[in-house]
Amino acid sequence: AQKVTQAQTEISVVEKEDVTLDCVYETRDTTYYLFWYKQPPSGELVFLIRRNSFDEQNEISGRYSWNFQKSTSSFNFTITASQVVDSAVYFCALSEAANYGQNFVFGPGTRLSVLP
Amino acid sequence: SAVISQKPSRDICQRGTSLTIQCQVDSQVTMMFWYRQQPGQSLTLIATANQGSEATYESGFVIDKFPISRPNLTFSTLTVSNMSPEDSSIYLCSVGGQGIGNTIYFGEGSWLTVV
Numbered sequence: 001a002q003k004v005t006q007a008q009t010e011i012s013v014v015e016k017e018d019v020t021l022d023c024v025y026e027t028r029d030t031t032y033y034l035f036w037y038k039q040p041p042s043g044e045l046v047f048l049i050r051r052n053s054f055d056e057q058n059e060i061s062g063r064y065s066w067n068f069q070k071s072t073s074s075f076n077f078t079i080t081a082s083q084v085v086d087s088a089v090y091f092c093a094l095s096e097a098a099n100y101g102q103n104f105v106f107g108p109g110t111r112l113s114v115l116p
Numbered sequence: 117s118a119v120i121s122q123k124p125s126r127d128i129c130q131r132g133t134s135l136t137i138q139c140q141v142d143s144q145v146t147m148m149f150w151y152r153q154q155p156g157q158s159l160t161l162i163a164t165a166n167q168g169s170e171a172t173y174e175s176g177f178v179i180d181k182f183p184i185s186r187p188n189l190t191f192s193t194l195t196v197s198n199m200s201p202e203d204s205s206i207y208l209c210s211v212g213g214q215g216i217g218n219t220i221y222f223g224e225g226s227w228l229t230v231v
Contacts, residue, residue: 035219035220037222042224043206043224043225043227044222044223044224044225045159045208045210045222045225047117047219047220047221047222050218050219091158091159095220100147100212100218101147101149101164101210101212101220102147102149102161102164102172104149104161104210104220106158106159107158108157108158109158
């Protein structure tokens with residue numbers, strides 16, 4: 001069975017600090033997809049990244065970077081020089097290739113508060 | 117990417133009534149799903165909306181309570197029937213498919229409060 005764990009329930013940082021959000025997943029499939037979404041107070045889920053299980057390259061997009069390590073089943077997300085607008089709940093999610101989309105499993109989310 | 121519009125964005129509903137949420141996508145998509153997010157919780161899949169046929173419900177969700185329609189590849193509705201305060205949640209539509217890069221995108225959500 002699939003499972004996504006985000007051990008950090010809440011994190012508070014001061015603006016300009018770097019922060020890493022942890023995500024650990026479990027799956028028996030060899031082909032799967034990992035996602036990160038941001039949910040600001042307004043409620044919508046904003047897609048941030050999708051990574052497939054064959055691509056272990058780290059990715060950087062502006063102040064965001066992702067570290068995918070299959071050996072530890074982790075897909076961590078780092079925000080560099082955090083800003084108040086980064087305050088949101090961040091969800092890590094997993095979808096196995098079979099029945100893609102239907103078996104989407106979300107982690108419990110990490111609430112990030114960036115203080116001015 | 118896909119632009120997803122949900123209506124209503126927010127509503128306050130009386131106990132025992134029903135409300136229909138609409139989801140409109142700006143392009144044809146293979147997959148459409150409905151999720152529920154209870155206060156302070158993560159997302160739970162309610163059902164997969166199948167075009168032209170009955171939706172596929174997840175364990176714990178039934179058609180009588182959450183009837184779903186999907187008449188075409190760009191539109192779906194979710195009805196929350198006979199509402200109780202426990203139904204107070206954000207309901208989110210999501211879409212996916214090759215035409216939008218195989219990524220799963222979400223609508224803005226519909227915040228329902230049942231009083």
